[in-house]
Amino acid sequence: MTGTIVDVTVPTKQFTLEHTLGEFETVTFEVKQMVATTQDSLMPFMRIETTDCARLESAFATDDSVADFERIADFDTNCLYQLEWSECIDNRIRVLVDHNATVLTATGQDDTWDLRLLFADHNAISRTNTSCKEHGIDFDVKNIHELSGQQCKRFGLTDSQQTALRLAAARGYYSVPRDVMAEDLAAELGITHQALSERLRRGHGSLVDHLLSNGSGTPELTELRQTEREEETS
Incomplete structure (x- = not known):
């Protein structure tokens, strides 16, 4: 998806x-x-x-x-x-x-x-x-x-961020009211609630930053830094 x-x-x-x-x-x-x-x-x-x-x-x-x-x-x-x-x-x-x-x-x-x-x-x-x-x-x-996997890479998203964002969207995390809570998503992904929150926040931030800058940032460096931070909170 x-x-x-x-x-x-x-x-x-x-x-x-x-x-x-x-x-x-x-x-x-x-x-x-x-x-x-x-x-x-x-x-x-x-x-x-x-x-x-x-x-x-x-x-x-x-x-x-x-x-x-x-x-x-x-x-x-x-x-x-x-x-x-x-x-x-x-x-x-x-x-x-x-x-x-x-x-x-x-x-x-x-x-x-x-x-x-x-x-x-x-x-x-x-x-x-x-x-x-x-x-x-x-x-x-x-x-x-339309965001394919390769496009997501260009937006500076790590694989784990893509997975978390797609799961959140598929389970209705962005619906109002929400169909699923963050704790349930974290359990499904096998990570802590804090790690999920950080993953989603950085994913949202990368999407906004790259979309507003028309992709003029440096996705490779951004991805590396995000991966390092996620490993620290996982």
Whole structure:
């Protein structure tokens, strides 16, 4: 079985942060994935390119899609927030990941969200597209990337990471709610829960890093370092 990565666009008014994005003409909102998040929390961390945090927080406070927010960290030209979505927005996000999919990256700007989704199989794309239409979400597919074993190597994934990611997708680990818990996956793979968590986190990180850099990294060196780290935690 191979994974499938899909690039899609979704109108802001059908997704989230329509009001906040409308308040800023050039600001980019980028979702940051954190493995430590629970299965009930989707897209909770957002990096925003702005130095005007007061204006941003004022927009959050009057945005119907945001139930609560907290500034986590400040950087030179951007800041990191933890967001809690209103129930209707949370449900919209779940529609996107309901069929064994996970959000790798999500970037909002102007009136559009650009999403990169990882699906367990190609058929799940059609099921997600159907679900989006049923919920009034325009799921506009831009690119589809089928990941063969050789392609996974180019994305800097080790064999053990490929195995863990594919098993997690096949067993419904990325479904909402999850069909299997991490402890069960770890037992099936014959490794500790900590080793599985590290394996998935590094696998997700490699996918995101290589996809965002268009493969311009150094997969061989990355793979070597990841293998060494996994051996330390196995």
